[in-house]
Amino acid sequence: xxxxxxxxxxxxxxNALHAxxxxxxxxxxxxxxxxxxxxxxxxxxxLSQLAHETFTDDSTGELLEGAKAEIEPGSNDAAIVRNxxxxxxxxxxxxxxxxxxxxxxxxxxxxxxxxxxxxxxxxSFAPTxxxxxxxxxxxxxxxxxxxxxxxxxxxxxxxxATAADCTRMFDVLKANTVSLVKDIAENGKPxxxxxxxxxxxxxxxxxxxxxxxxxxxxxxxxxxxxxxxxPFCTGWSVGDIRLxxxxxxxxxxxxxxxxxxxxxxxxxxxxxxxxxxTPLAGGVSLGVHESQSRTWENIVGRSxxxxxxxxxxxxxxxxxxxxxxxxxxxxMINKVxxxxxxxxxxxxxxxxxxxxxxxxECDVLTKKLDVRDLPAAWNAxxxxxxxxxxxxxxxxxxxxxxxxxxxxxxFPTYSMGNLLSYQFxxxxxxxxxxxxxxxxxxxxxxxxxxxxENIYSKGKKYPPKELVMQVTGKPMGAEDYVTxxxxxxxxxxxxx
Amino acid sequence: xxxxxxxxxxxxxxNALHAxxxxxxxxxxxxxxxxxxxxxxxxxxxLSQLAHETFTDDSTGELLEGAKAEIEPGSNDAAIVRNxxxxxxxxxxxxxxxxxxxxxxxxxxxxxxxxxxxxxxxxSFAPTxxxxxxxxxxxxxxxxxxxxxxxxxxxxxxxxATAADCTRMFDVLKANTVSLVKDIAENGKPxxxxxxxxxxxxxxxxxxxxxxxxxxxxxxxxxxxxxxxxPFCTGWSVGDIRLxxxxxxxxxxxxxxxxxxxxxxxxxxxxxxxxxxTPLAGGVSLGVHESQSRTWENIVGRSxxxxxxxxxxxxxxxxxxxxxxxxxxxxMINKVxxxxxxxxxxxxxxxxxxxxxxxxECDVLTKKLDVRDLPAAWNAxxxxxxxxxxxxxxxxxxxxxxxxxxxxxxFPTYSMGNLLSYQFxxxxxxxxxxxxxxxxxxxxxxxxxxxxENIYSKGKKYPPKELVMQVTGKPMGAEDYVTxxxxxxxxxxxxx
Numbered sequence: 001x002x003x004x005x006x007x008x009x010x011x012x013x014x015n016a017l018h019a020x021x022x023x024x025x026x027x028x029x030x031x032x033x034x035x036x037x038x039x040x041x042x043x044x045x046x047l048s049q050l051a052h053e054t055f056t057d058d059s060t061g062e063l064l065e066g067a068k069a070e071i072e073p074g075s076n077d078a079a080i081v082r083n084x085x086x087x088x089x090x091x092x093x094x095x096x097x098x099x100x101x102x103x104x105x106x107x108x109x110x111x112x113x114x115x116x117x118x119x120x121x122x123x124s125f126a127p128t129x130x131x132x133x134x135x136x137x138x139x140x141x142x143x144x145x146x147x148x149x150x151x152x153x154x155x156x157x158x159x160x161a162t163a164a165d166c167t168r169m170f171d172v173l174k175a176n177t178v179s180l181v182k183d184i185a186e187n188g189k190p191x192x193x194x195x196x197x198x199x200x201x202x203x204x205x206x207x208x209x210x211x212x213x214x215x216x217x218x219x220x221x222x223x224x225x226x227x228x229x230x231p232f233c234t235g236w237s238v239g240d241i242r243l244x245x246x247x248x249x250x251x252x253x254x255x256x257x258x259x260x261x262x263x264x265x266x267x268x269x270x271x272x273x274x275x276x277x278t279p280l281a282g283g284v285s286l287g288v289h290e291s292q293s294r295t296w297e298n299i300v301g302r303s304x305x306x307x308x309x310x311x312x313x314x315x316x317x318x319x320x321x322x323x324x325x326x327x328x329x330x331x332m333i334n335k336v337x338x339x340x341x342x343x344x345x346x347x348x349x350x351x352x353x354x355x356x357x358x359x360x361e362c363d364v365l366t367k368k369l370d371v372r373d374l375p376a377a378w379n380a381x382x383x384x385x386x387x388x389x390x391x392x393x394x395x396x397x398x399x400x401x402x403x404x405x406x407x408x409x410x411f412p413t414y415s416m417g418n419l420l421s422y423q424f425x426x427x428x429x430x431x432x433x434x435x436x437x438x439x440x441x442x443x444x445x446x447x448x449x450x451x452x453e454n455i456y457s458k459g460k461k462y463p464p465k466e467l468v469m470q471v472t473g474k475p476m477g478a479e480d481y482v483t484x485x486x487x488x489x490x491x492x493x494x495x496x
Numbered sequence: 497x498x499x500x501x502x503x504x505x506x507x508x509x510x511n512a513l514h515a516x517x518x519x520x521x522x523x524x525x526x527x528x529x530x531x532x533x534x535x536x537x538x539x540x541x542x543l544s545q546l547a548h549e550t551f552t553d554d555s556t557g558e559l560l561e562g563a564k565a566e567i568e569p570g571s572n573d574a575a576i577v578r579n580x581x582x583x584x585x586x587x588x589x590x591x592x593x594x595x596x597x598x599x600x601x602x603x604x605x606x607x608x609x610x611x612x613x614x615x616x617x618x619x620s621f622a623p624t625x626x627x628x629x630x631x632x633x634x635x636x637x638x639x640x641x642x643x644x645x646x647x648x649x650x651x652x653x654x655x656x657a658t659a660a661d662c663t664r665m666f667d668v669l670k671a672n673t674v675s676l677v678k679d680i681a682e683n684g685k686p687x688x689x690x691x692x693x694x695x696x697x698x699x700x701x702x703x704x705x706x707x708x709x710x711x712x713x714x715x716x717x718x719x720x721x722x723x724x725x726x727p728f729c730t731g732w733s734v735g736d737i738r739l740x741x742x743x744x745x746x747x748x749x750x751x752x753x754x755x756x757x758x759x760x761x762x763x764x765x766x767x768x769x770x771x772x773x774t775p776l777a778g779g780v781s782l783g784v785h786e787s788q789s790r791t792w793e794n795i796v797g798r799s800x801x802x803x804x805x806x807x808x809x810x811x812x813x814x815x816x817x818x819x820x821x822x823x824x825x826x827x828m829i830n831k832v833x834x835x836x837x838x839x840x841x842x843x844x845x846x847x848x849x850x851x852x853x854x855x856x857e858c859d860v861l862t863k864k865l866d867v868r869d870l871p872a873a874w875n876a877x878x879x880x881x882x883x884x885x886x887x888x889x890x891x892x893x894x895x896x897x898x899x900x901x902x903x904x905x906x907f908p909t910y911s912m913g914n915l916l917s918y919q920f921x922x923x924x925x926x927x928x929x930x931x932x933x934x935x936x937x938x939x940x941x942x943x944x945x946x947x948x949e950n951i952y953s954k955g956k957k958y959p960p961k962e963l964v965m966q967v968t969g970k971p972m973g974a975e976d977y978v979t980x981x982x983x984x985x986x987x988x989x990x991x992x
Binding site: 038222 | 513
């Protein structure tokens, strides 16, 4: 048996272990009774450790070395070896002591964060958060970087992305979005979307969202949608992708949450079936993944063409909407409002929330900012970029779970997703022509087909930066996003 | 670290792997989209093999030897070592070649069986079935036995049970049940239960069955009920037991199916929480497990007292039943009718179906009966014991999946369960007095409490035969069952 074959066999075993933890995690968030929590935590811990030990064993390194000599450059096998090598290096560079310390601190920090957020007591969380940032600094040193300490952390989530990429991206965004948001607030024709808040029947919402995601192309024979407190997409096979959504008093919550997760799901379903259970299947990076969820949620799902098609059936389900026409509905679902909470932010202000986090992470990592002064810095940036006053830390710097989990360097991938969605879409439109006409007729197949051919079917074969170049002929940039948003929102808000 | 501690740690890891395969199996039968089947089979295969290799490794034997020297006789640790040793010996005595051969043949045999049943073509299945019986003979030789080849196979499913136990049991059953069935058919007042067949609303059935199982004592905080094509009970923690039921045109299907699985589930939920994830938690054998599902399904669920309590709410859900009183309903749900299909059989004729299978298994194993002649033997026995003519093999000897899976020696545990349910119940009634009064008032807690104290809380600490002696003061016998059934059914059918 060749080293490559042995390596593939080991990765198959790891894939099965990851499938096990993924399905346990899915079940925990969808169907598990509360009495199952304790054993579930133990089972997940044991299986994760088993997978980690199997993967990081010296023998994996030996198989990788051996396999390298057996592969053709540019082949699928070469991509497999490249992907496994990257993950192996990432997991071996950080000493297991530090991994253990981070894991223990995460449990403690999560408890501490939950308590701090509930009691609006940042000071009680600050020491733990400082330790978490210190661990991130050490991780970055072990991983190594050339220009900026942030590069090492961001690379874990978005291969090859750097702080310089982020700065470039946010500079363009700041220059354009802050002024657009200001213009909307000061001169825009106001949007009243109160009718979207109500006591919407859950079964009708379920039926309607399932119809939407099925019709845009999420394959219900190779996936399903369930309910969970926080929507997510997971999966353990190209043939078995699980979405979740939630039903709230804001009608858009289920609709756009479902479209968002279905975007992630269709990306996963688009990997070639013959790559199933190999390191080539699935989405290539967090940023590219988010670009697809955002494409289907925002570019398709929040377009006027989409609601020309679907508003009649939505109105027949929910009579409260009967008095509203497509133009009114379109304006309501695209309401722009600078606000405090990132996860509830509209498409325009969203990246400004991310910008705040990116700048703060950089400053704390480089010790320009002391953790104790984080709330003040946070509040000042919200005032400057979004024009809002943060009334307390619970709705301010304590709102996100990420830092308590040690996910420092993660946030910019959300904005990358937003940018990439429009950058890919510009190419798609160049190839397909009048996408609004397709959407209005419910002809999603050409759109999905283009995305499959150019992005989904490539799985993890190419690094994300290479994929973006292949598809769009240029590196990631903010231009397409800025152009599209200005056009869309100046029209919606009747601005010149 | 002591050998015992190392052994326990290994068993924790195996418990996590078994939890993974159990949840994958549960998902496969409840929620999995069809596109997930291929990867699921692969994942299950890989994880099962990993668990098997880990468990049967020489080092497990060494840990067992070492642990034996460290334990106090009679302690929980001694029971853990005993249980692990038994499983270890069972899995090591059979050479891996034979295990592999059986596994391959099972896949093939299942396909062949499905095809033979669909086309009523026993001859096409016969060669595969003969090979499966030959593998069973070899397994029995490797496992070893003193009196009868059947003993070795039956012991895998019911520790310590023998063919002689079965013969004793079936002799009493034959002597009493065959004549009772005959008497009912010839002299009983006929029962018309056609009203129980209809187009019953699924949501109402779901709500009603959930109410029933919750009220008898299945803890919904530590379990749940879902829908599956074939009802089953599974679980991976004392705090997380999953039941399934199904909704058919026969109203009793969901009701008694749910009560049956809830009986299994309450047994599992009754293990001490501190034994969770150890080899002491759960039901001790198939027979004792089945005794508990049958207790709640038949002794409680098919009693008149139970329906004095629940018929009013059932009638208010399903208006077609409004014209029927408790006496009529009680007779309908206890209708006795010799029939062809085991899984649809009533409480009285059920064991006769099992008897046919037991006798045939013995005869084929000892080569008294050639597999080619199996259908004729089957049909003759159905005529003799049940008085029915078998029109074709699909409704005859091809009806059960067990033999195609190589589960030879399994069937008698169903009858043991029936017998034990009444044997335990006789003791329970001696201690608790008027159980009908308790059931009619919905006071299930004393009943569940007695079963918990005497059976459920003992988990797998004692071998099943020892448990039966502890609880009832005698070995398993058919007397309590025969007495109870004669009393119940002579009254229902107005026989002297």
